[in-house]
Amino acid sequence: DAGVIQSPRHEVTEMGQEVTLRCKPISGHDYLFWYRQTMMRGLELLIYFNNNVPIDDSGMPEDRFSAKMPNASFSTLKIQPSEPRDSAVYFCASSWGGGNANYGYTFGSGTRLTVV
Amino acid sequence: AQSVTQLDSQVPVFEEAPVELRCNYSSSVSVYLFWYVQYPNQGLQLLLKYLSGSTLVKGINGFEAEFNKSQTSFHLRKPSVHISDTAEYFCAVSRTGGFKTIFGAGTRLFVKA
Numbered sequence: 001d002a003g004v005i006q007s008p009r010h011e012v013t014e015m016g017q018e019v020t021l022r023c024k025p026i027s028g029h030d031y032l033f034w035y036r037q038t039m040m041r042g043l044e045l046l047i048y049f050n051n052n053v054p055i056d057d058s059g060m061p062e063d064r065f066s067a068k069m070p071n072a073s074f075s076t077l078k079i080q081p082s083e084p085r086d087s088a089v090y091f092c093a094s095s096w097g098g099g100n101a102n103y104g105y106t107f108g109s110g111t112r113l114t115v116v
Numbered sequence: 117a118q119s120v121t122q123l124d125s126q127v128p129v130f131e132e133a134p135v136e137l138r139c140n141y142s143s144s145v146s147v148y149l150f151w152y153v154q155y156p157n158q159g160l161q162l163l164l165k166y167l168s169g170s171t172l173v174k175g176i177n178g179f180e181a182e183f184n185k186s187q188t189s190f191h192l193r194k195p196s197v198h199i200s201d202t203a204e205y206f207c208a209v210s211r212t213g214g215f216k217t218i219f220g221a222g223t224r225l226f227v228k229a
Contacts, residue, residue, distance in 0.1 A: 004159070031215050043160075043206065043219040056216060091159055095215065101167055102148050102215050107159030 004108035006092050012114045018080040021111045024073055025094030033093045033105060034067055034077050043091075049075065050097065082115045089113070118143040118209045120220035128226045131199055137192040137223045139207030146212040149190040151181055154204045154222075163205075166190065167212075177201070202227045 005024040013019050025032050033048040047057040052069045060067070064083070069075040079086055089112050093105035123138040141147060148167050152160040164175025171183040181192045190207060207220040 033217075035219075042221045045216060045218070048216065050215070093159075097215060100213055102210050102213075102217065103167075104150055104152075104162040104165050105160070105217065107152075107161070109157075109159045 004092055004094050004106050006090075006108035006111050008111060009109065010112045010114075012116065013082055015083055015115055016081045017115075018078065019082045019086075019113060019115075021077045021090050021092075021113070023075045023077075023092030023108060025075070025092070026106055027073065029094035029096050029106070030072075031095040031097050032069060032075050033095070034075070035091045035093065037089045037091060037110070038087075046077070079113075082113075084115045087113055087115050118147060118211060118218050120207050120209050120218055122207050122220035122223050124223050125221070126224045126226065128228060129197055130228050132196050134195050135193065135197050135201075135225065137205050137207075137225065139190045139192065139220060141188050141190065141207075141209045143188075143209065143211065148210045148212060148214075149181075149183060150208040150210075150217065151175065151179070151190075151192050152206045152208060152219075153177075154206065156203075160206060163192070197225070197227050199227050199229060201225060 007022045034046040036044045046059045047067045049069045067077045089110045091110045093107045095105045119142045121140045129135045150165045151163040154160045166173045166183045174180045204222045208217045210217040
């Protein structure tokens with residue numbers, strides 16, 4: 001398996017523009033997570049899905065952020081409009097929930113977002 | 117809710133010396149515990165996990181960790197480090213049966229020649 005695949009690796013955009021980050025989880029994994037990493041706040045869980053259904057979006061900072069998982073092999077995180085404070089590395093991770101146990105995540109390589 | 121405290125933000129150590137990275141957690145329910153490693157410009161990689169059973173857990177790259185329930189700790193150890201172990205290490209916790217994982221602030225391990 002190629003692992004969790006995120007695109008793009010780097011994104012530079014102007015304030016006010018819409019940004020879409022993409023993620024392909026590992027085949028067979030039924031949990032998908034979006035995290036944001038910054039120096040100031042560390043790793044923050046934004047939202048996670050189970051079997052394509054959002055389970056907990058309490059970490060989504062505000063209405064400018066939205067996430068979807070239309071099928072088991074694809075998820076998007078959208079920011080509209082983007083602001084400089086959204087600059088961060090965004091990670092997608094997936095996990096298999098067999099036996100109702102958290103065996104740990106497989107992370108993608110991340111998308112480094114810079115909003116100028 | 118669960119929380120994690122990594123007691124050291126940076127740990128410098130000489131090559132071939134032993135190292136311990138400290139982690140304490142807080143939770144009112146039973147937990148799963150994890151250590152992840154992050155190399156520069158990469159995603160996090162799972163080093164080891166404690167779900168149940170033996171409190172001494174062995175992981176990849178020669179690392180091990182010991183779950184101590186009475187002290188609510190899960191310290192990571194390696195008897196002899198290499199230059200290639202230089203990275204950031206994250207301790208993480210989720211409640212038993214839960215999938216929402218909370219990460220600590222990270223400890224930067226710097227191995228010197």
